[in-house]
Amino acid sequence: MATILVADDDEMFRELVTEILTQGGYSVVRVKDGAEGWEALQKKKIDLAVLDLNMPNMDGLELTRKVRDDAKLRDLPILMLTVRALVEDQVTGYERGADDYLTKPFDSKMLLARVKVLARRSSLGK
Numbered sequence: 001m002a003t004i005l006v007a008d009d010d011e012m013f014r015e016l017v018t019e020i021l022t023q024g025g026y027s028v029v030r031v032k033d034g035a036e037g038w039e040a041l042q043k044k045k046i047d048l049a050v051l052d053l054n055m056p057n058m059d060g061l062e063l064t065r066k067v068r069d070d071a072k073l074r075d076l077p078i079l080m081l082t083v084r085a086l087v088e089d090q091v092t093g094y095e096r097g098a099d100d101y102l103t104k105p106f107d108s109k110m111l112l113a114r115v116k117v118l119a120r121r122s123s124l125g126k
């Protein structure tokens with residue numbers, strides 16, 4: 001079973017995303033900020049990450065940058081979640097290494113569909 005890291009400081013969204021992914025057949029590791037996310041990535045085998053953009057301690061962009069700079073983690077598929085809908089923010093997200101972008105509030109089926117596409121593109125789908 002593929003394991004997905006869910007990092008969001010908003011408890012409601014964290015639980016919502018976890019529930020959707022769990023029902024979708026994925027195993028989920030939940031954390032409340034980027035620093036905890038980075039720690040989890042060192043300790044556990046994570047196949048894909050769903051990261052909130054705005055988080056205390058380390059935000060989603062900073063965590064993405066660290067992942068892309070890391071020899072072992074650089075290919076990790078990353079889906080960024082944000083309440084911001086500005087085009088510039090999405091462009092920044094892609095430029096910093098996010099593979100896909102989803103704006104809150106999102107449809108649960110859309111989240112699962114995007115995760116499936118990312119998983120298929122990576123080694124997960126093979």
Ligand SMILES: [Mg+2]
Binds near residue numbers: 052
């Ligand atoms: Mg947040």
